[in-house]
Amino acid sequence: MKHLGAIAGRELRSLFVSPVAYAVLTLFAVLAGFFFLLSVQGFRETMAYYQQIGQFDVLRQLNLNNQVIGPFIQVMWIVFLFLIPGITMGLFANEKTNGTQELLMTSPLTMWELVLGKFLAAAAFVTILIAMMALFPALLFLDAGTPVLGLIFSGFDLADPNPEGLQMWAGLLGLWLLGLTYAAVGTFSSSLTRNQLVAFFLALALLLILWLLSVVADLGVAEGAAGTASRLSGVLTWLSTSDHFDKLARGLVDTRDLAYFVFMIGTFLVLTKTSVESVRWR
Amino acid sequence: MIEADNITKRYGDFLAVDQVSFRAGAGEVIGFLGPNGAGKTTTMRILTGFLPATDGRARIAGHDIFEEPLAARRAVGYLPETPPLYPEMDVTGYLEFVAKIKDVPRARRRSAVESALERCGLADVHRRVIGSLSKGFRQRVGIAQAILHDPPVLILDEPTVGLDPIQIREIRGLIADLADPEKTEARTIVLSTHILAEVEAICRRVLMIHEGKMVLDSAIGELTAEGQSLEDVFARMTLREGEAA
Ligand SMILES: Nc1ncnc2c1ncn2[C@@H]1O[C@H](COP(=O)(O)OP(=O)(O)O)[C@@H](O)[C@H]1O
Ligand SMILES: [Mg+2]
Numbered sequence: 001m002k003h004l005g006a007i008a009g010r011e012l013r014s015l016f017v018s019p020v021a022y023a024v025l026t027l028f029a030v031l032a033g034f035f036f037l038l039s040v041q042g043f044r045e046t047m048a049y050y051q052q053i054g055q056f057d058v059l060r061q062l063n064l065n066n067q068v069i070g071p072f073i074q075v076m077w078i079v080f081l082f083l084i085p086g087i088t089m090g091l092f093a094n095e096k097t098n099g100t101q102e103l104l105m106t107s108p109l110t111m112w113e114l115v116l117g118k119f120l121a122a123a124a125f126v127t128i129l130i131a132m133m134a135l136f137p138a139l140l141f142l143d144a145g146t147p148v149l150g151l152i153f154s155g156f157d158l159a160d161p162n163p164e165g166l167q168m169w170a171g172l173l174g175l176w177l178l179g180l181t182y183a184a185v186g187t188f189s190s191s192l193t194r195n196q197l198v199a200f201f202l203a204l205a206l207l208l209i210l211w212l213l214s215v216v217a218d219l220g221v222a223e224g225a226a227g228t229a230s231r232l233s234g235v236l237t238w239l240s241t242s243d244h245f246d247k248l249a250r251g252l253v254d255t256r257d258l259a260y261f262v263f264m265i266g267t268f269l270v271l272t273k274t275s276v277e278s279v280r281w282r
Numbered sequence: 283m284i285e286a287d288n289i290t291k292r293y294g295d296f297l298a299v300d301q302v303s304f305r306a307g308a309g310e311v312i313g314f315l316g317p318n319g320a321g322k323t324t325t326m327r328i329l330t331g332f333l334p335a336t337d338g339r340a341r342i343a344g345h346d347i348f349e350e351p352l353a354a355r356r357a358v359g360y361l362p363e364t365p366p367l368y369p370e371m372d373v374t375g376y377l378e379f380v381a382k383i384k385d386v387p388r389a390r391r392r393s394a395v396e397s398a399l400e401r402c403g404l405a406d407v408h409r410r411v412i413g414s415l416s417k418g419f420r421q422r423v424g425i426a427q428a429i430l431h432d433p434p435v436l437i438l439d440e441p442t443v444g445l446d447p448i449q450i451r452e453i454r455g456l457i458a459d460l461a462d463p464e465k466t467e468a469r470t471i472v473l474s475t476h477i478l479a480e481v482e483a484i485c486r487r488v489l490m491i492h493e494g495k496m497v498l499d500s501a502i503g504e505l506t507a508e509g510q511s512l513e514d515v516f517a518r519m520t521l522r523e524g525e526a527a
Contacts, residue, residue, distance in 0.1 A: 006382035014370050103366035103427065106330040107383040108352040280334050 003109050007117025011091065012124060024083065028129055031079050036136040039072040040152055047156045059156065064163035065251060069137045073171040074249045076133060080126075080179050081211075085203035087125050088186025089196045091118045092276065096194035101279070115273045119187050126179035130172060137168055167251030174248025177261035178241060182207055184268035191275040207241075210264075214240035283308050283435050283470040284329065289338035291324050291494075298324045300494040301338065308434070309468035311461040313481030315512075316491040317520050322474040323363055325491070326439050329472075330360040343434050356385055359433040363440055365424025369413030373404055373423055376412060377430060384431040398426040402456060418449030425456060436460065438473040442480060457484055478512050488512065492520050 015021045046067060050059035095101040104114055139148050140163050153161055182203075189203035190196075217236035237243060241264070244257040284306040291299040299321040306312055316322050327333040329340055331351050340347045343357035368376055377398060381391040399405050402422040407415060412423060421441065428436055441457060442450045461471050461484065475481060481488050482502065490498035497519045505512060 003383055006379060010368075010371075010379045013375070014368060017370050098366065098368060099362060099364040100366040100368060102327075102330075102332055102360070102362040103380070104383070106332050106355055106358065106360050107380075108355045108385050109383055110352075280332075 001110075001113055001116070003113045004117045004120060007109075007114060008120040008124065011118060011121035015087070015121070015125065024086065025128070025132070028079065028083060029132055032076065032133040032136055035075050035079070036068075036072050036133075039068045039075070042071065043067040044152065047158075051156065056157075060158055062158060063160060064140050064152075065167045068140065069163060069168050069171060070250050072137060073175050074246065076175055077178060077211075077245065080129075080175070080182055081204065081207055083129070084122070084126065084179060084182040085186045085189070085200045085207070088122050088183055088190055088203060089199040090190065091122065091187050092191040092272075093194050093196045093199045105279070111273050111277055115187070115269055115276060119184060119269060119272075122183035122187060123180055126176065126183055130176045130179065133175075134172055137163075141165065164251075170251045170253045171249045173253070174245050174257075177248070177258070178245050181241060181261055181264045181268075184265045184272070185210070188268045188272040188275065191272045210239070210241050212240070213237070214242045283310075283343055284472070285341040286325075286329065287339045289325060289328055289335050289340060291321070291328060291333065292336045298494050299328070299335075299491075302491065302494075302496050303338075304489055304496065304499055306435075306470050306472060308470055309463060310487060311471045311485050312473070313485035313488045314472055314474040314491065315476070315478070315481050315488055315516065316474075317476055320476075320491045321494040322491060323439055326360070326437050326472070326474060327362075330358050330437055331355050332360075332362075356431070357433050357435055359428035359431065359436045361424045361428045361436075361438040361441055363443070365420055366427070367412045367420060367423060370411065372409055372411050373399070373415075373426075374408045376423065377426060380427045380430050386431050394430055394432070398430045401429065401459070402426040403452070416449075418445055418452060421445060421449070421453055422456065425453070425460075429460060434469060436469060436471045438471065440474055440476075442475070442477070454480065454483055478516055482512060490516065490519055 043062070043064070047059055047062060050056070050062070092101075095104060140152075142148060149161065185206050186199070186203040189206060190199040192202065193199050213236045217233035217240070238260070244260045247254060247257055284304070286305075287303050288301045289299055289303070290297070290301055302321075302325055314322050314325070324333065328335045329342065329347065331347050331354060334348065342354040345354040345357060347354040368379075371379070374395060377395045378391060381394050386394045399408050402425055404419070404422055404426055407419060412420065415423065425438070425441065428438065438457070442453050445453060457471065457473065460469065473480075473484070485502060487501050488498065488505070489496060498515060502512070505515065
C-alpha cells in the first residue's frame, strides 16, 4: 500500500489546479449557507405557529437539534447527490482518455493501491465538504446572547435553547458516510467508461436508485404483500441508503447503520477493482 | 533481457499475435517493424504487462511477466503509442509522480528526475504545464517517464509517430543517445515503427511482424551483407498476400 499516497496525492493536486474545484467549493458553501438559513427560517416559523395557537408547552420542547441541525443535514444529501458524481467522474475515465491508464497498469502498483488511492482522494474531498458545511451549525454553539442565537430566539421562550453537540456529530457522521458511499459509487461509475459525462450520469442514476429502493419497498408493503414479497421489501429497504441515513441525521447512532455504509463502500470498491482489472481480459 | 516464447493474443476470434518468439540481450537495440495492424502494439502491451497473453510466456530481466508481474514491470520502461501524460501537471511534478509509482527510492528521486530532464532536453520547460507543450516536447516527456527509473529494458511504441521532420530527428537522436554504450550501461531497447528508415537509422537488429506472425529476425548488417535492402525484404514479406489475391 506504499503507493496509496502517490495516487491519491496526484489526484487531489490535479483537482485543485483546476478552477473547477474552487468553483465547486464556492457553490457548495453558498448552497450550504442557503439551506442552513432555510432551516433556521423554518424553525422560526414553527415556533411562531405554536405561539400563535397557544401551544406553549410544545413550543418550549422545540430544540435546535431536531428543528435546525437535523433538517439541515438531511437536506444536504441533495447537494451531495449532484456534487459527488461531479468530483468522481474523472477518476478513471480521465486515465483512459489521457492514455495514462497504460502508465499506471504497467507500473509496479497493485490494483488495490490504484482503486483505494483514487477513492481516498475523493474521500478527502468529501471530508473537506463536511468540514465546510459543519461551520454553519457550529454557529449555533456560540454562547447564548451572541447575535446569531439572539436573532433566532428573539421573541420566543424555549426550555433548552442550547443544542446538543453529540447529536450534531452523529448527523455529520451520517452525512460523511453517505458522502463516502457516493464517492465509492462514483468511483465505480468512472471505471466503467472513458467519458466523464457518462460517468457522471451513471453515478447519478445509481445513487437515485439506491435512494429510491426504499420507496419501491414501501409501495410493495402498501399493496399488502405478504411472505416473500414482504421479505423482498425488507431487503430493498435495507439496501437503500435513505433509512440508514435518516436515522443518523436525526442523531441515532446504530452500529447496524454504520455497518451498512461500510458494506456499501466495500462492495462498490470491489466492483471498481473488478471493472478496472477487466481491461486485462478484454 | 527479454525472452518471449510463443506469445499469442486473441481478441475474441481474431488472432492479433500468433506465436511470437524472440530473445533480446543486454545492449541490443531492436527495431520492431511491421505495417499498421501487424500486432506490434499488442505484443508490446503484453511484454509490459498491460495485457495478458492468451498463450505463451515471457520473461523480462529474468522475471516471468505473469508470475512476478511487479518485478518484471520494475525492469521495464514503456512509452505507449500515445504518451501517457496528465495535461494539467507540470513536467517536474509529473516525473516526480512517476518516480514514486516506479519505486525509485525517495533519496534518489530528485536526481532521477533531474537526470531524465537533462537527458531528454527538458531542462528549459521543467516548470511548464504539460498541456501547453508542443507534440515533440510531449513525446520527450513520454520518453523521460520511460527512462526515469533507469530500467534495463526500454519498450518504445512508435516513438516518432505524428512528429514533424525536425522533431523526428531530435527524438531519433535521443534514442540513439539512450542506446549509446559509452553513455549508459547496457540497456535493451525495442522500438516499434512502420518506417523503414527509422530502423536503419537507429537499430542494429530488426524483427519484422506481419499479421501477427514473426516473419524476419535478423541483424541489419547481415541483411545488407546478403545484398538485400530492408525495403526489399519488407515489400516481399508484406505484399506476398496482396499479390496472391
Ligand atoms: N482491443 C482490441 N480489440 C480487438 N482488436 C484489437 C484490439 N487491439 C488491437 N486489435 C487488432 O489487433 C490487430 C493488431 O493491432 P496492433 O497490435 O495495434 O497493431 P500495430 O501496433 O502493429 O499497428 C489489429 O488488427 C487491431 O485492429
Ligand atoms: Mg501500434
